[in-house]
Amino acid sequence: MSADRSRLNYADLQNPLFIHPSDGPGSFSVGEKLTGAENYRTWRRGMEIGLSILYVQSASAVWNYLQRRFSLSQGSRKYKLIKDVYSVKQDGHSVSKYYTVMRGIWEELNAMNELPRMTTIAEDVTRFLNALLKQQEELKLFFQFLNGLDEKYQSMRSQILIMKPLPPVDTACGMIQ
Structure with missing residues (x-):
């Protein structure tokens, strides 16, 4: 592989379809990046939800679980x-x-x-x-x-x-x- 092809381009990293080598079935991303105290609660809630569905096997099961969980409130x-x-x-x-x-x-x-x-x-x-x-x-x-x-x-x-x-x-x- 040439040196140009092995280096990641910054534009590639910004692409919403970019998949990092550490991304895989056992990882998840939280939509909001923690920036400090002003968005801590939102970030924490996203992390809690993400961790609660981390090992669910299918998208359908995830949606069914989330619907049951949050419809109660x-x-x-x-x-x-x-x-x-x-x-x-x-x-x-x-x-x-x-x-x-x-x-x-x-x-x-x-x-x-x-x-x-x-x-x-x-x-x-x-x-x-x-x-x-x-x-x-x-x-x-x-x-x-x-x-x-x-x-x-x-x-x-x-x-x-x-x-x-x-x-x-x-x-x-x-x-x-």
């Missing part, structure tokens, strides 16, 4: 998110930033819902139930959003609340901005 996570959604306030930030924070919490809560699929229900009943659920969810988000706005938006909030029908939450956000 959804109750406490859901509780925290619901608590957060009622405690988040605008606190002088822009309406857009406040709405983005609220939307993030709503999306995470929505992703945690595991509803069983119903297969034997009439199509018109399905449409009605879907419309009803969507309306209830939109109304809940609407009131949560208005609840956290700064007091300087009190008059705008009052104007929006007397509208018939009440606007969707994203429309209300646009009206306030």
Whole structure:
């Protein structure tokens, strides 16, 4: 082998597909490099998870294990998110930033819902139930959003609340901005 071919190129090391000679079935890498106290908790959590699945034989078994392990803590996570959604306030930030924070919490809560699929229900009943659920969810988000706005938006909030029908939450956000 020539001297040029035996030397590793720096660009090769940066390639996400690069495999180092020490990489193998018995090794794992943590996605985040430890940089100090500011990311220690995240790094430590990644290491703990990595070590707990180090000797699992297949990718399917790893995913099944992780799903069982972390789905148990959804109750406490859901509780925290619901608590957060009622405690988040605008606190002088822009309406857009406040709405983005609220939307993030709503999306995470929505992703945690595991509803069983119903297969034997009439199509018109399905449409009605879907419309009803969507309306209830939109109304809940609407009131949560208005609840956290700064007091300087009190008059705008009052104007929006007397509208018939009440606007969707994203429309209300646009009206306030």
